[in-house]
Amino acid sequence: MIAGPPVALTIAGSDSGGGAGLQADLRTFTVCGVHGCVAVTAVTVQNSVGVAGFVEVPPSTVADQIRAVATDIGIAAAKTGMLASAAIISAVVEVCDDIGIGRSVPLVVDPVAASMHGDPLLANDALTALRSELLPRATLVTPNLDEVRLLVGVDVGSHAEQHEAARALHALGSRWVLIKGGHLSDGADDELCLDLLYDGTDFTEFTGPRLATPHTHGSGDSLAAAITSALARGAAMPEAVGYGKRYIKQAIAHAYPLGAGIGPVSPFWRVQPPWDSATHQGY
Ligand code: PXL
Numbered sequence: 001m002i003a004g005p006p007v008a009l010t011i012a013g014s015d016s017g018g019g020a021g022l023q024a025d026l027r028t029f030t031v032c033g034v035h036g037c038v039a040v041t042a043v044t045v046q047n048s049v050g051v052a053g054f055v056e057v058p059p060s061t062v063a064d065q066i067r068a069v070a071t072d073i074g075i076a077a078a079k080t081g082m083l084a085s086a087a088i089i090s091a092v093v094e095v096c097d098d099i100g101i102g103r104s105v106p107l108v109v110d111p112v113a114a115s116m117h118g119d120p121l122l123a124n125d126a127l128t129a130l131r132s133e134l135l136p137r138a139t140l141v142t143p144n145l146d147e148v149r150l151l152v153g154v155d156v157g158s159h160a161e162q163h164e165a166a167r168a169l170h171a172l173g174s175r176w177v178l179i180k181g182g183h184l185s186d187g188a189d190d191e192l193c194l195d196l197l198y199d200g201t202d203f204t205e206f207t208g209p210r211l212a213t214p215h216t217h218g219s220g221d222s223l224a225a226a227i228t229s230a231l232a233r234g235a236a237m238p239e240a241v242g243y244g245k246r247y248i249k250q251a252i253a254h255a256y257p258l259g260a261g262i263g264p265v266s267p268f269w270r271v272q273p274p275w276d277s278a279t280h281q282g283y
Pocket of ligand 1: 012013014015020021022044046051081082112114115116121217218219220221
């Protein structure tokens with residue numbers, strides 16, 4: 001019998017457009033060599049131009065999915081994406097404590113609050129639960145600058161403030177924090193994108209060129225999922241983040257248009273490229 005691949009679990013919402021959410025996570029897990037399991041938290045109704053609405057999965061059903069997977073299949077690493085409500089966060093925290101997610105099993109928390117179009121994906125009163133219940137269990141938290149503002153109230157406008165925000169966020173209890181610089185510009189470094197990893201002692205900077213594409217839907221999810229994949233395969237945190245950064249750089253470089261709005265980042269560069277109808281070849 002062939003030994004199976006490592007297993008990762010995503011606790012996330014469904015994106016009907018297939019660009020972000022659990023669909024992005026599962027695609028990323030697959031091309032990063034990991035079997036993906038899912039606990040669905042919410043079903044969004046969305047396409048490339050925005051989120052029209054969503055329904056939440058009952059918190060007990062979210063917890064039951066996690067327990068079903070953990071007790072039979074076993075999980076080497078887990079990640080959270082859209083969690084929708086305080087009740088879902090509390091249910092996730094309770095079952096994670098029961099089965100060791102966040103202790104023996106690394107837990108990557110992508111603190112998703114809104115879509116790229118600004119549509120809310122997390123209830124306002126759920127921020128407190130995210131901050132006080134989930135972050136103390138996180139192995140890594142991966143906010144963008146908007147999420148940093150929501151979580152610690154720091155409006156990051158410079159690399160010095162990015163360091164300050166990393167310290168404030170680390171104080172909320174996550175073992176590691178990764179502050180994604182995204183659109184941060186700081187004079188001479190304008191063309192560079194700087195993500196800052198901090199473990200309470202050391203800062204590690206991950207820099208890369210800013211890639212010019214409007215199609216970045218699912219980029220945060222895919223980065224966190226690639227990091228989770230590397231952790232599931234046994235990498236230490238700085239190596240896992242380096243792996244994730246290399247993955248997402250290519251995924252953004254190969255992002256494609258879809259619908260009238262924001263297209264998704266692409267996992268295809270790691271596998272068979274899509275069919276090119278102009279040349280009748282894979283490109
Ligand atoms: O990219 C964040 C995200 C996560 N999860 C779901 C989403 C989105 C963004 O739209 O729809 C379900």
